[in-house]
Amino acid sequence: MNPATKRGMRSANVGRLLSWAMAYAHPGIVLGNFTQRAITVLTTLLVGFIAVSAQAQSGTVDLSIRSAVSNAKPQLNDVVSYTVVVRNAAGSAGATNVVVKDSLPEGAVAFINSSVIRGGGAYNATTKLWNVGAIAQNDSAVLVITATVLQRGVWFNTAQVFAADGTDIDSQPGNDNIQEDDYEAVCFSVPLYIYAGEEFTATIPAGFQNVIWFRNNENVAANVPADSAVVNPDNSITIKSPGTYRFTATFSNGCPALNCCDIEVIPGPLASLGNLVFEDSNANGQQDNGEPGIPGVSVSLFESTTLVATVTTNASGVYSFTGLIPTVPYSVSFAAPTGYTATVANTGPDATDSDADPITGLTTSYTLAANESNLTVDAGFFRPASLGDKVFVDANRDGLQDAAETGLASVTVTLVSNGTALASVVTGADGVYSFTGLTPGVPYSVSFTAPANFTASTPNVGGDDSLDSDPIN
Numbered sequence: 001m002n003p004a005t006k007r008g009m010r011s012a013n014v015g016r017l018l019s020w021a022m023a024y025a026h027p028g029i030v031l032g033n034f035t036q037r038a039i040t041v042l043t044t045l046l047v048g049f050i051a052v053s054a055q056a057q058s059g060t061v062d063l064s065i066r067s068a069v070s071n072a073k074p075q076l077n078d079v080v081s082y083t084v085v086v087r088n089a090a091g092s093a094g095a096t097n098v099v100v101k102d103s104l105p106e107g108a109v110a111f112i113n114s115s116v117i118r119g120g121g122a123y124n125a126t127t128k129l130w131n132v133g134a135i136a137q138n139d140s141a142v143l144v145i146t147a148t149v150l151q152r153g154v155w156f157n158t159a160q161v162f163a164a165d166g167t168d169i170d171s172q173p174g175n176d177n178i179q180e181d182d183y184e185a186v187c188f189s190v191p192l193y194i195y196a197g198e199e200f201t202a203t204i205p206a207g208f209q210n211v212i213w214f215r216n217n218e219n220v221a222a223n224v225p226a227d228s229a230v231v232n233p234d235n236s237i238t239i240k241s242p243g244t245y246r247f248t249a250t251f252s253n254g255c256p257a258l259n260c261c262d263i264e265v266i267p268g269p270l271a272s273l274g275n276l277v278f279e280d281s282n283a284n285g286q287q288d289n290g291e292p293g294i295p296g297v298s299v300s301l302f303e304s305t306t307l308v309a310t311v312t313t314n315a316s317g318v319y320s321f322t323g324l325i326p327t328v329p330y331s332v333s334f335a336a337p338t339g340y341t342a343t344v345a346n347t348g349p350d351a352t353d354s355d356a357d358p359i360t361g362l363t364t365s366y367t368l369a370a371n372e373s374n375l376t377v378d379a380g381f382f383r384p385a386s387l388g389d390k391v392f393v394d395a396n397r398d399g400l401q402d403a404a405e406t407g408l409a410s411v412t413v414t415l416v417s418n419g420t421a422l423a424s425v426v427t428g429a430d431g432v433y434s435f436t437g438l439t440p441g442v443p444y445s446v447s448f449t450a451p452a453n454f455t456a457s458t459p460n461v462g463g464d465d466s467l468d469s470d471p472i473n
Contacts, residue, residue, distance in 0.1 A: 060169045062089035063098065063135070063161045064181040072188050072261065074149045079112065080188060082145045084130075084159045086119075090138035093166060098132040101162035101174070102145060105155035109147035117142040129162060152192050154261045158185040187261040193268030194242060195325050203236035208249040208257065211235040215243040242266050271368035273377050274320030277313045277334060278354075280380035282441040285347035285354050287380065293317015294381060298335040302362075303328055320375075329365040332377050336361065340381035341437070354380035388413075388434030389466075391427045391448060399461030399469050407431020412449040417442055446470075 063086060070081040084102055088095045102123065104111060114123040114130075119141025121131035132141045145157075161173045161182035171180035178185075194200075204211065213220040213231050221231045228241040239245060245263040250256055277297040278287045297313040301321045308330070313319045324330060334356045336342055342358040355363045356379040368374060391411040392401045407430040414424045415435045422444075427433045438444060450456055457469040 059093050060167050061095040061137075061164065062092040062169045063087070063095055063164060063171065063173075064089065065100070065159050065161060065184045067157065067159045067184045067186045069157065069186045069188050072186075073264075074188055074190060076149055076152065076190060078149050079146055080109070080149060082147070082157050082159075082186065084143045084145070085140050086132060086135065086143075086161060086182075087140040088135040088137055092137045092169070094137055095135045096133070096165045097163065098135055098141075098161065099163040099173075100130040100132055100141075100143070100159060101128050102130060102143065102157065102159045103128050104145070104147055104157055108149070108151040108153070108155040110150055112146040112148060114143060114145045117144055119143075149188070149190060152190040154187055154189045154263060156185045156187045156260075158183070160184070185260075189261040189264055191264040191266040194239070194265050195268045195270075196323070199238055199240040201232070201236050201238045202245075202263065203234065204247070204249070208235065208251060211247055211249040213237045213245065213247045215241075215245055217244075239263070239265055269326065269370035270322070271324045271326050271370065271372045271374075272320060272322040273324065273330065273332070273366055273368065273374040275318070275375045275378045277317045277319065277379045277381070279340075280343040280354065280382045283343050283382040283439045284441060285344040285380060286349075287352045287354075287378065291380075294337055294340070297337050297379075297381075299379075300333040300335075302331045302333060324368055326368055326370045326372070329367050331365050332356070332363045332379075334361045334379040336381055339383055341384050341439075343380035343382055351376050352378070354378055356380075382440055384436065385438040385440050386434055386436040387438065387444065387446070389432070391431045391433065392469075393454075394457040394469065397457060399458035400464075401467050401469075408451065408454070411451055414447040414449070416445045416447055421447075 066085045066087070068083045070083075071078060074080050082102070082104075084100065086098065086100050104125075111125045114125065116122060116130075119135065120133040121141075123130040123143055123145060130143050135141055160176065161168075161171070163173050168182065171177070171182040173182065177183060211231075213229070215224050215229050218224050220229045220237065228243070229245070230238045230240070232238060235249075237245065237247075242265050245265065246259050248256070276287065277294045277299070278291050279294050280287070281291050282288065293313065293316045295313055295315045295317060297317070297319075298310060299313060299319045300310045301308045309321060311319050311321065321330075321332075332355075334342070342356055342361060343354050345354050345357055347353055355377050357363070361379075363377060363379075366374060366377065390401070391408045391413070392405050393408050394401070395405050396402065407427065409427055409429045409431060411427040411431070411433075412424055413427065413433045415422045423435060425433050425435065435444075435446075448456070459469050461468050
């Protein structure tokens with residue numbers, strides 16, 4: 001059974017996606033992660049700008065940055081390389097004490113190493129600074145950084161000239177100005193997981209006109225069903241289904257804009273759990289050979305305290321829940337079938353034990369991995385036993401209950417197990433008593449308190465246990 005329900009908003013690692021056409025991407029800000037559930041995160045999609053060209057002047061420098069990523073669509077645990085080129089334009093003065101700051105997307109990648117291919121200095125992954133030193137006019141320095149991809153979503157690496165001697169003709173080092181040519185960012189996109197009933201929203205800032213969102217190259221507003229994606233009045237998009245999402249727009253000055261990296265959304269891998277409800281004939285908490293499954297038992301799945309789904313065991317006592325979301329804590333509740341009592345839990349190997357609490361019927365929490373199938377979630381029940389019979393007046397003292405001998409009323413009878421008194425009853429008018437709800441496999445004994453003026457008869461006379469007097473403890 002697939003317990004798909006409306007699960008609410010998911011946060012999305014989509015960062016800043018907007019850049020000018022044929023120009024620079026801008027830095028990404030990643031908001032939230034996919035471990036946060038039922039939270040609306042409006043992911044900001046900011047904008048980059050085309051730098052204005054300027055003529056070099058005597059005594060000035062003209063530093064610019066270009067960046068590239070080796071794989072814009074990697075998979076988790078892939079290694080990507082960022083190549084950063086800082087150039088001093090022809091006709092400029094020589095640049096000195098040049099420092100470049102390259103910021104890897106925090107939390108999204110793990111730094112491996114770096115190497116300077118051209119130029120001087122070295123990169124410090126802690127400070128994020130590359131002390132380049134001098135760059136002559138019409139020359140460049142090249143840095144390569146390698147890292148391992150750790151997270152899904154759209155993630156940006158930013159590089160900028162952080163410091164330099166002299167005056168740059170068209171930019172100022174270290175000012176985080178995405179309009180200038182000494183600042184650039186590149187992104188990669190790892191597909192995001194989405195599950196049934198979930199959605200997330202991405203927004204773009206004010207000031208953009210003619211915004212058109214696309215899903216798989218279809219105009220969302222015009223051609224995409226509302227249960228797949230919706231463009232909102234503020235030009236944000238609510239994503240409800242798998243697909244590749246992008247947009248086009250124009251800025252207030254009429255220049256075209258579009259996202260740098262597409263948002264790719266794919267169905268998330270699922271998991272399952274289940275197994276068996278069995279009759280624990282000897283009540284030892286283990287499914288022994290020959291102990292059958294119990295059909296028709298109601299089994300319920302909970303996410304935290306919320307009921308997600310209910311199934312019934314089949315003719316063999318088997319049940320299962322499929323379509324479960326990894327990392328979500330699930331627990332299972334078993335309803336005791338009529339005439340049965342829950343057995344002891346968590347004794348012996350997990351594959352054959354009973355996992356349901358004997359009192360609540362509920363298991364502990366299970367958190368599954370992607371594509372995991374946990375077939376060890378079992379529950380055992382047994383049919384309670386009973387014992388008893390009759391206290392009788394052995395008139396002829398032969399140790400046997402003869403046809404004319406009557407029962408003895410108001411005799412106290414005590415049930416004992418391993419030396420501990422468990423319960424006491426008093427015989428009825430006919431001398432009959434009984435103890436019910438007993439656990440199979442547990443050693444019990446019975447103690448009879450002799451009434452006044454009576455003495456116990458000789459025990460275990462003859463070969464018929466149903467007629468003799470049993471030992472008095």
